[in-house]
Amino acid sequence: MANGTAITESGTELVPARPGEERGTPTGWIQDLVYTVDHKKLGMLYVGTGLFFFVLAGIMALLIRAQLAFPNGHVTSPQEFNSLITMHGTVMIFWVAMPIVFGMINYLVPLMIGARDMAFPRLNAFSFWLTFFSGFFLFFSFVAGPGLYGASGAPDAGWFAIAPLTSQAFSKGPSIDYWSLSVLISGIGSVTGGINIMVTIICYRTKGMTLHRMPLFVWLALVTMFLVVVYLPPLSAAQIMLTLERHLGAKFFDPQAGGSAILWQHFFWIFGHPEVYILVLPAFATISEIVPVFSRKPIFGYPMMVAATVLIGFISAGVWAHHMFTVGLNSFGVTFFAMATLAIAVPTGLKMFNWLATMYGGKIRLELPMIFCIAFLFQFLIAGLTGVMLGVAPFDWQLNDSYFVIAHFHYVIVGGILYGIFGFLYYWYPKAFGRMLNKRLGLWHFWLFTIGFHLTFDPQHFAGILGMPRRIYTYQPGRGWELWNLISTIGALFQAAGAICLVLNLLWSARKGKIAGDDPWDAWTLEWSTTSPPPEYNFETPPEVRSRRPLWDLKHPEDPDWKFE
C-alpha cells in the first residue's frame, strides 16, 4: 500500500520486510488486509466492518419504521417484524457499536501512547476476525433458520431474548442458536481484544508517559476495556447456559423444571448495563480529545475527569436491575438499584460541567468534529435526563417497556454514542487517510442526520407517554399514536439520507479529499506528530513526553505544559 512504498523509498533501517514480498507470493490489497497484524489496519477493518453492518441494520430500521408508519401496517408479517427488531438491536450493539469502538481504540491507543503496535498483534487480528465472522454467522440465520414448521428465519425473541421465550418450546428451529452462538463468539473476540488493549496501555507507553500524562482518550479506553473484560464473560456464560438448555436438557431458565425465568435477565443485564458504558466511554473519550483542541484549551480538570470515569466504571456494576424494576423485585431491591442508578448521574454530570468549562473562555472553532461534539453534548444531556426519569423506579413503572424507553436509549446510542463516532471519523480520518473529509458533504450529513434524529426519536417520547409499548408490530387507530409514528418514520428517511452523505464522503475523500498534512487541526497528542497516514512502525524514534500535551510543548517552547503539571 501507499505508505509501504513510501517507507521503502525512505530507505531507513526500520523498514520491516513485508511477509508476502519476502516469500515471493502476491500481495494484493486483499492479502494485505487478511494477513495484517498492524493495529492501524485492524482498526480500520474494525471500523469498516462496523459501518458495513451499520448499513444493514439501518435498512432493517427503515423497514421497522415503514411497518409502523401507519396503523394496521402490512409491510412485514408479525414474524418478520420480530426478526427485524431482534436483528436490528443485536447487530447494532454487537456488530456496529462494538467493532467501531474497538476500531477507534485499536487505531488510536498505540499512536497516542507512542507505541509501535499492540502488545499482542496477532491476538489483535484474531479478535477482529472473530468479530467479523460471527457477524456473518448471525446473518446466515436468514438462510439456515427456516425449514421447520413454525420456525422463524432470523432470531425473533428480542435483542435481550428474555427466557423462557428462547426455550425450544417457544422458539423452534435453530434461529436462537445462531443468535446465541454468534454473540458468544463475538464476546470471545471482545474479551481477547480487551485484554490486549489493557496490556498495551499498561506496558507499552513511551518514555515519560506516566499514567497521569496519558491522553484522556487512553484513560477512558483503559476503563472501557476493563469493563469489557469483566462484564462480557457473564453474557458468554449465559449464552452457554442457553445452548445447554436448548440442546442438552439443562434447566437453568425453565420454571417448570425448577429453573428461574428471571435468572436470564440477571445474567443478561449484569452485562447489558455496563455495555452501555463500554459504548459510551469511547464516545466520551472522543469528546474529551476534540473539545479541548477545538476550544484551544486543555481539558478542564483532568484528574477529576479520570476519577469520574473510574467511578462510572465501578458504579455501573451495581445498577443492572434497573432494567428489571417491573419483574416484581421487593421494595428494598427496587430502591437500592434506583439509588445506584441515580448516583451515576453525579460523575456523569461532573464530566458534562468539565467539558463546558473547557469550552468556556476558549476560541471555539466550529469545524465538523466540533459540531458533532456540540450536538453530542446537547443530545446526551437530554438522554441523561430521561435516564434519570427512568432511574426513578415509580416513574419507570410507567415508562419501562414503552416507546419512551426506545426514545431514551436511541438518544444515548444514536444521539450520544453515534455522534461521538461521527466526531471521531471527521477528526481522525485525515490521520488515517492523509486526506480531509469534504466539509460541504459533512455539513449535509450533519444537518440531515440531526434533523432526522430529532424527528425520529423526539416523538417517540410522547408515544410512550400515551401508552405505546415497545416491540409491537402493529397498532389499531384511535390510540393517539398515529401522528407520532408517522413523524418518526419521516425522520428515519432523513437519517438515511444523512448516512448516505457520510458513506459517500468516506469513499470520495479517500481519493479526492484535500491533502491533510500531519497535523491539520493543530492538535496536541502524539498521533499528530507522525505522518498521515502513519508508517507501519508509527514513529521513527519513540517519542519522549514531558506533559499531557507533548505537541503543545513542542509548539510553545516558551510556555510548556510541563511547568504546570
Next chain:
Amino acid sequence: MFRRAFLLLTAAVPGTVGAQSADQVRSVQNIFTPVGAPAELLNQTAILVLLICLGIFLVVGGLLLYAVVRYRRRTTDDDTTEPPQVYGSTAIELAWTVPPILIVVVLALATARTVGEIQNPKFTGDPLQVRIVGHRFWWEVHYPKYNIVTANEIHVPVSYLSAPRPVEMTLASADVVHGFWVPELNGKEWLVPDRENKWWIQPTSLGIYLGNCTVLCGYQHANMLIRVVVESPEDFDAWATRQQRPPNPDPGTEAGQKDFGANSCGSCHTIDGTTYSGIFGPNLTHFMSRQTLGSGVAPNDDANLKSWLRDPQELKPGCLMPDMKLGPKQVDEIMAYLKTLN
C-alpha cells in the same frame, strides 16, 4: 399545585372528568392523567422528577448555548494567539458536584417513599381479588371469591372516596413473560412464569381503559390487548351475577354445540354446563358478554366472529388457535351456538 388540586378533585368526585359513563372507551391513555390512587402516586413523583429535569436541562443547556455562542471564534479574532490555558480547579469542580448530589438525594428519597406506598399498600376497604394469568396471546381472568373465570376484559367496580374499592391483582403467567399495563390506572408489572406478583388499581371514574402486553411474547404480542371495564358497583354486581350463572343455550343451536365438540374446540375451550373443559384457550362460557374477539384484535360482531371461525389466522396471524378448516355450514352453526353464550 394546580395539578395536585385537580387530582384531588377528580379523586373525590367520580365522573368529573368529561362526561363519564361505563361504556366510554378511553382508548387514548396518558400517564399524566392518572385515575385512582396508585397511578396518582406515580404521577406525583413523575411531575417532581420532570420539573427537576426541566430545571437541569434549562441550566446546562443554557450554559452550553452560552459557551458556543459567546466563545466561538469570530473572523475578527487574532488567529495567532491561543486563549489563556486553564487546567482546572479542584475547588470549583467539587463545588459543582454538590448540586447533583443534593438532587440525587431528593430523588432517591422520593423514590423510596413512592416505592413503599405502591408495593406495600395499606388498603382502605376490602380489596377485590383478581387473578390474572398471561397466555400467549390473551389474558385469563379469575375472580376467586366469585368463582368467575373470564378472559381479556377485566370488570371492576368504581372506587368512591366514601366507599373505596381497591382491586388487588395477582399476576402469573402460563408460558412466557408478559407485562400488564393500563397507563391511567397504574404502572406496569410483569407476569413471570415462576412468580406471583402483586399489583393493584383503584379506578375512580367510570369507563373502559385500554392497555397492552408490554413484554415481547411472540408473534401476536401486539394484539394482546387489555380492557379494564370500570362500572358502578350495581353494574358490577349485575355482571358478576350473570357470569356466575351457567349459560342456557337455545335448543335450536344443538347442531352448533355438536360441531363445537366434533371439531375438538372443547379441548382448548371451557363452556360451563357442558363437557367442554379445555384450559388452553379462553373460557367461552359467557362469550357474548365480551366486547372484543382475540384479546381485543377486533370488535365482537357477526362479521368478525365469522371470519374468526373460518380462520383465526386471518385476523390474528400467529395466534395459537389453528385454522380448523370448518365448512360454511359448520361456521354458521357454531356461530349460532356461540351467540347464545351470554
